[in-house]
Amino acid sequence: MISFSGVEKRYSATDAALDGVSFDIFPGEFVFLVGHSGSGKSTAMKLLIKELEPTAGEIRVAGRDLAKIPRPRVPYYRRNLGVIFQDYKLLPNRTVYENVAYALQVTGGGRREIRDKVPDILRLTGLSTKLHNYPDQLSGGEQQRVAIARAFVNHPPLLIADEPTGNLDPETSIGIMQLLYRINQTGTTVLVATHDVAMVDKMRRRVIELADGRKIRDEQSAAYAAAESTREFAVRMRSAQG
Amino acid sequence: MKPVFFLREALRALKRNAIPSFAAMATVLVTVLVLGVFIPVVQATTGAANEVRGKVIADVYLKTDAKRADIERVDRLLKSEPMISKVEFISKDQAYKAERERNPKAYELLGSNPLPDTFRITPGNPDDIGKIRDALAPSAPGGGRTVVDPAIDEVRNREEDTNKILAVTNVVKITMALLAGLLGIASMLLIANTIRLSLYARRREVEVMKLVGATDWFIRWPFVLEGVIVGLFGGVVAILLLAVVKIAVVDPLAADFALIAAPETIDFPLLIGLLLVAAVSVSALGSGLSLRKFLRV
Ligand SMILES: Nc1ncnc2c1ncn2[C@@H]1O[C@H](COP(=O)(O)OP(=O)(O)OP(=O)(O)O)[C@@H](O)[C@H]1O
Ligand SMILES: [Mg+2]
Numbered sequence A: 001m002i003s004f005s006g007v008e009k010r011y012s013a014t015d016a017a018l019d020g021v022s023f024d025i026f027p028g029e030f031v032f033l034v035g036h037s038g039s040g041k042s043t044a045m046k047l048l049i050k051e052l053e054p055t056a057g058e059i060r061v062a063g064r065d066l067a068k069i070p071r072p073r074v075p076y077y078r079r080n081l082g083v084i085f086q087d088y089k090l091l092p093n094r095t096v097y098e099n100v101a102y103a104l105q106v107t108g109g110g111r112r113e114i115r116d117k118v119p120d121i122l123r124l125t126g127l128s129t130k131l132h133n134y135p136d137q138l139s140g141g142e143q144q145r146v147a148i149a150r151a152f153v154n155h156p157p158l159l160i161a162d163e164p165t166g167n168l169d170p171e172t173s174i175g176i177m178q179l180l181y182r183i184n185q186t187g188t189t190v191l192v193a194t195h196d197v198a199m200v201d202k203m204r205r206r207v208i209e210l211a212d213g214r215k216i217r218d219e220q221s222a223a224y225a226a227a228e229s230t231r232e233f234a235v236r237m238r239s240a241q242g
Numbered sequence B: 001m002k003p004v005f006f007l008r009e010a011l012r013a014l015k016r017n018a019i020p021s022f023a024a025m026a027t028v029l030v031t032v033l034v035l036g037v038f039i040p041v042v043q044a045t046t047g048a049a050n051e052v053r054g055k056v057i058a059d060v061y062l063k064t065d066a067k068r069a070d071i072e073r074v075d076r077l078l079k080s081e082p083m084i085s086k087v088e089f090i091s092k093d094q095a096y097k098a099e100r101e102r103n104p105k106a107y108e109l110l111g112s113n114p115l116p117d118t119f120r121i122t123p124g125n126p127d128d129i130g131k132i133r134d135a136l137a138p139s140a141p142g143g144g145r146t147v148v149d150p151a152i153d154e155v156r157n158r159e160e161d162t163n164k165i166l167a168v169t170n171v172v173k174i175t176m177a178l179l180a181g182l183l184g185i186a187s188m189l190l191i192a193n194t195i196r197l198s199l200y201a202r203r204r205e206v207e208v209m210k211l212v213g214a215t216d217w218f219i220r221w222p223f224v225l226e227g228v229i230v231g232l233f234g235g236v237v238a239i240l241l242l243a244v245v246k247i248a249v250v251d252p253l254a255a256d257f258a259l260i261a262a263p264e265t266i267d268f269p270l271l272i273g274l275l276l277v278a279a280v281s282v283s284a285l286g287s288g289l290s291l292r293k294f295l296r297v
Helices: A042-046 A071-078 A096-105 A109-124 A140-152 A170-185 A197-203 A232-239 B001-018 B017-053 B068-079 B092-103 B104-110 B126-136 B159-200 B203-211 B216-254 B268-295
Strands: A002-010 A016-025 A028-035 A055-062 A081-084 A159-164 A189-196 A206-211 A216-217 B058-062 B085-090 B118-123 B152-155
Touching: A002 A042, A016 A042, A016 A055, A016 A206, A016 A216, A028 A042, A028 A170, A028 A197, A042 A159, A042 A189, A055 B017, A071 A081, A071 A232, A071 B216, A081 A140, A096 A109, A096 A140, A096 A206, A096 B068, A109 A140, A140 A159, A159 A170, A170 A189, A170 A197, A170 A232, A197 A232, B001 B017, B001 B216, B017 B159, B017 B216, B017 B268, B058 B068, B058 B126, B068 B118, B092 B104, B118 B126, B126 B152, B126 B159, B159 B216, B159 B268, B203 B216, B203 B268, B216 B268
Parallel strands: A028 A189, A028 A206, A081 A159, A159 A189
Antiparallel strands: A002 A016, A002 A055, A206 A216, B058 B118, B058 B152, B085 B118
């Protein structure tokens, strides 16, 4: 699904934010990208959505070489990805409902489609009571969930989340992870960047670790219960916490 | 393209960004108002200057013994000169009658008619008057002038007056053209800048739209429509004000003063049409183009 080979990104000539990183992620996987602050996680995400271009190496998504996508086609490529940004990136002048609807409108989705899909995804993310609030009237966790709803409303084959539990309390974090897990169970490939190591350990999923822009670890957790239901997952997460 | 969706988006943006939108509208309004007053003033001034320049003429005096054949030959010669636009013949009898009316006593004393037949010529371009004179009466090497036709006695223009008229009216016309150009440029920069400021405040929003998969034109159309609405509103209000001023102040005065109703002033409907088209297109193009920078995500 995603393949990095020898990817390097330098913001300046002296030091590299990513330095020769290679990995492959397969369809349906749930993968964590971890590392200390400044290790290059967000940079990898930005390369994936073609917000930035790598200075060397090749990135392929669903078999396509990102460097070969011409500028006018980039929006169409981005519609196949659901992206949850570290800073949410909600549209400040739109309500929760309109923010989520916008992701459908850009793809040419009509009113019927919006009326069908938006309430569903907002129910799934637990935002049904906040439809008409503007982003500045929401808590951090609620904004995060709007970002998830927007990223997933198109049911993209690949969901990438940068720090989706960044500033949230453990209980809310579990709620968000449970949501991502549920999305993953529908067949969507999920890549989550985070520095919340405790959370990652509890999830027991594949982990790719970066340090100073280099890959230092890539391993499958041993006790990996692939068929775990969302409820079982949540129970295990909470018990591990105590 | 979905016009209804884009129009709704434009209206929403105007509502949610009321203050910058209002500032842009006010800018368009003031600019159109100033242009609407200035354009007729420039035209009236230029028209007046041209009218004065139309008075630049030269007289071609024939010898007093010129025969009918001489007169016809000189007439053909003058009419074949491309720099001359109008040739008027004043016979010695006509000249005598006119002069005697102006100054009966002096002409009483003279008895006979001392005046020659004359051609009064008007140049196509007043600035050519000197060249025409040189063509008809080239300067002779020893000073003085010869003439191109033996029947011509002398070619005369009132040199002092002519030069003054040409110099002054040229300065007036150039100044007006310069002012009009500067004002036009200033208006466009002012409108473009106001729009750029209001877009700058929304560049994050544009970036986010790009990142969730919107194409450039999907983002741009609402901004262009917003520009059209701003230009239309500012333009229409300015034109209403201009119309009020015209009906209440200029029209009553025009009955009394010829200058205000100068013949070369643009018609009001054409003027407002031009201003409205300019306001809408500058504002729409301004929004569409200023956006380009922020779409590079
Ligand atoms: N736009 C930029 N210009 C210059 N340097 C940058 C830029 N963005 C990131 N960097 C640098 O690149 C390195 C990696 O940054 P990145 O944002 O990828 O880290 P991160 O792993 O996401 O960190 P965090 O966990 O704090 O979000 C850092 O050293 C950072 O200072
Ligand atoms: Mg980051």
